[in-house]
Amino acid sequence: MTTALYLPEENIDMIAATSVLQQQAADIRMRTINWASYMQSQMISQEDYQAISALDKSRASYLTQNSTQAVKTLLNLVSHLSKDSTIQYILVLLDDLLQEDRSRVDLFHETSAKLKQCIWGPFLNLLNRQDGFIVNMASRILAKFACWGHESMPKSDLNFYLQFLKDQLANNSNEYIQSVARCLQMMLRVDEYRFAFVSVDGISTLIRILSTRVNFQVQYQLIFCLWVLTFNPLLAAKMNKFSVIPILADILSDCAKEKVTRIILAVFRNLIEKPEDASVAKDHCIAMVQSKVLKQLSILEQRRFDDEDITADVEYLSEKLQNSVQDLSSFDEYATEVRSGRLEWSPVHKSAKFWRENAQRLNEKNYELLRILVHLLETSKDAIILSVACFDIGEYVRHYPRGKHVLEQLGGKQIVMQHLGHEDPNVRYEALLAVQKLMVHNWEYLGKQLEKDNENQKQGAAPIAGKA
Numbered sequence: 001m002t003t004a005l006y007l008p009e010e011n012i013d014m015i016a017a018t019s020v021l022q023q024q025a026a027d028i029r030m031r032t033i034n035w036a037s038y039m040q041s042q043m044i045s046q047e048d049y050q051a052i053s054a055l056d057k058s059r060a061s062y063l064t065q066n067s068t069q070a071v072k073t074l075l076n077l078v079s080h081l082s083k084d085s086t087i088q089y090i091l092v093l094l095d096d097l098l099q100e101d102r103s104r105v106d107l108f109h110e111t112s113a114k115l116k117q118c119i120w121g122p123f124l125n126l127l128n129r130q131d132g133f134i135v136n137m138a139s140r141i142l143a144k145f146a147c148w149g150h151e152s153m154p155k156s157d158l159n160f161y162l163q164f165l166k167d168q169l170a171n172n173s174n175e176y177i178q179s180v181a182r183c184l185q186m187m188l189r190v191d192e193y194r195f196a197f198v199s200v201d202g203i204s205t206l207i208r209i210l211s212t213r214v215n216f217q218v219q220y221q222l223i224f225c226l227w228v229l230t231f232n233p234l235l236a237a238k239m240n241k242f243s244v245i246p247i248l249a250d251i252l253s254d255c256a257k258e259k260v261t262r263i264i265l266a267v268f269r270n271l272i273e274k275p276e277d278a279s280v281a282k283d284h285c286i287a288m289v290q291s292k293v294l295k296q297l298s299i300l301e302q303r304r305f306d307d308e309d310i311t312a313d314v315e316y317l318s319e320k321l322q323n324s325v326q327d328l329s330s331f332d333e334y335a336t337e338v339r340s341g342r343l344e345w346s347p348v349h350k351s352a353k354f355w356r357e358n359a360q361r362l363n364e365k366n367y368e369l370l371r372i373l374v375h376l377l378e379t380s381k382d383a384i385i386l387s388v389a390c391f392d393i394g395e396y397v398r399h400y401p402r403g404k405h406v407l408e409q410l411g412g413k414q415i416v417m418q419h420l421g422h423e424d425p426n427v428r429y430e431a432l433l434a435v436q437k438l439m440v441h442n443w444e445y446l447g448k449q450l451e452k453d454n455e456n457q458k459q460g461a462a463p464i465a466g467k468a
Contacts, residue, residue, distance in 0.1 A: 021140070021179045024133050028092045031085065043081065048073045059097060063104070071111035079122040084131045091126075091137040098144045105149035119145060127164050136176040139165070143183040147190055155196070162187070162197050166205045171220075177214075181221035188228045194235060203229070203242045211247050216257045223248065223263045230270035235276040240287055245271070246340050249291035258305065261423045265313035268293065272320055285324035286336040294321050331358050338369045341376060343388035349395075359399035367410065370396065374412040383424040390416055390427065394434030404438055413438060 004414075035056075039049040050074035054062040063070045098104055112119040114311050123145070126138035138448045142161060146153040153161065165187070173239070187193045194392040206222050214222075226244060230236040239245075244267070254262045271284045305311055334348045348354045362370045373389045373396075380386055393416060397403035407413050416438075419431035 019178065020175055021136055025095070025137070028085075028088050028133075029096075031089050033086055033089050038086075040083070044077065048076055052077065055093065059093065060100070063097065063107075067107055068111050068114065071108050072115055072117075074247055075112060075115075075117055075119070075122060078126070078256065084129075084134060087129075087134050088131070088137070089128070089135065090128045091141065095141055095144075098141065098148070102144075102148045105145055106151075108145065108150040109149050119151075120153065124157060124160065129163075132176055132400060136179045137313050139168075139183050140179065143186045146193070147186045152190075152192060158193065158196050159200060162202065163200050164192070166197075166200055166202055169209060170205055177218055178221065179462055181218055181225070184225050185221055185228070188225050191232060192230055194229055197229075198235065198238075203244070204237070207242050207244060207247055210251065216255070216260055219251065219255070220260050220263055221256070223251075223260065223267060227263055227267045227270065230274055231269055233274045233276050236270055237277060237280045239271060240339075243283065243341060245287040245293075246291045246342055249288065249293050249296070252293070258307065258310070259301070262307055262310050262313075265310060267318065268317055269313050272317070282324060282327075282332075283336065283339075286328060286332055287340060288317070289321055289325055289328070290333070290336045290340055290342075293317070294325070297321070330354050331361055334358070335369060336391075338372050341372070341380075341385070343376065343385045343392075345384070345388060349388055349391060355395040355399045359396050359403070362396050362400070363406070367406065370406065370412070371410060374407075374410050374415060377412070377415045377419065383422075383427050386422065386424070386427045387417060387430040390419060390430035390434045394430075394437040397434070398437045398440075409436075 033056075035049050035052050037048065038044045044052070047069065051062070051066065051069050054193055055073070056071060074090065078087065078094075081087060081090070093341070098108075108119055120142070123138045123142045125144075126134055128254055129135055129138075138399060139161075142153075145151075146158075146161075152158075165180055165184050168174055169177065169184070171177075174180065184197075188197060203226070210219065210222055226239070226248075230239060246263045248267060252261065255261055255264070268288060270468050272281045275281050275284070297314055300310070300441070301318065329353070330348050331354075333346070334354070335347075337343060337346060362373075370393075373392055376385055376389045377393075378387070393407065393412060400406075404413070407416075416431055416434050419427050422428050422431065422436065
């Protein structure tokens, strides 16, 4: 049984979210299909002809009195007819039936089970058609079958369908993108579908699209998807591994639409409220501080909003973030900045005291922060991030005796040296300093070793380098 998160329908902006599809559906509804010619050419049976003709005239009463035959006919026609205009018409008829009364979804499930017909197969097959309207109306019907009834979509079909939605979202030229996002909004209200979406790398796709310039309606819909995901405590705890907080913070600072502001604040609130581990909530607070969310909250506090939720969320977040700033150690701040991947010349980097006290802490959690610095040097194209990462690695090596050895084990030394030829002069300079620290560290170590040997020889002991 599907367990959906029930939310007010207006929160989904259903009409706006499916406008292209709905405009075309309005035209398709006006068509008259010559069902008699289909029967005469033996493309449909006599009983299917009678059923579809009756549905055309009075669908509600025919469905109530002849539910089994109506479902059987609609599934037969969707499965066996091929002409685009006819399939479009049947899909609109079927979607209207479901939209008028959600309980009809269970009627379709129960009747198809009695008939031993698969309800998912015919519509999943239509996702491979060339016609965009057919593809997206079939997708919409699948989402309703999966979310509005007591039957869940089987796992193999679910993965295929979610992968399909993900691929459609990633297609920049898709005129039906709002309709695709609407299907995903429906699917992710059901808890058991959320993990399946994460397993097809869905969150990364949402974040990737949100980091490009999309219109505010799609922006709202995709952030809505993130919001419903955060109602699951496990997913709320993992969410910022995908850089959700910095991306949403950027959108918050630019957005002019109240509904987009509202949904971002709701995501942020869930990221603090929903994780069961208090340290995760604390990390999320720090990440928000790091992403300049406090500044945005202070701006929002000056504005008047009709929506009370916005005011309440602004107050809640301001209080939580202010408290986290007071509790913040310099290492917490540093670790959050590194994990965000958005390095900048914040004060901790240049603090000798910070490095003396904390260099060794880069070894925690199996060198987590050091590995991130090395990864940023390998993958980032941003000159400031590269400069800061080189500097931090140099400071780590300078203040941690085994730093050079650890860095070599992680492949970091080679990557730092590659940046000696970087096109940006600041990156070249910081890479050179880091390499010098690596070398100076060697000389200092060698000097201390020689001093020790001399001392030992004076005392008549064998040198450490080995006996003659």
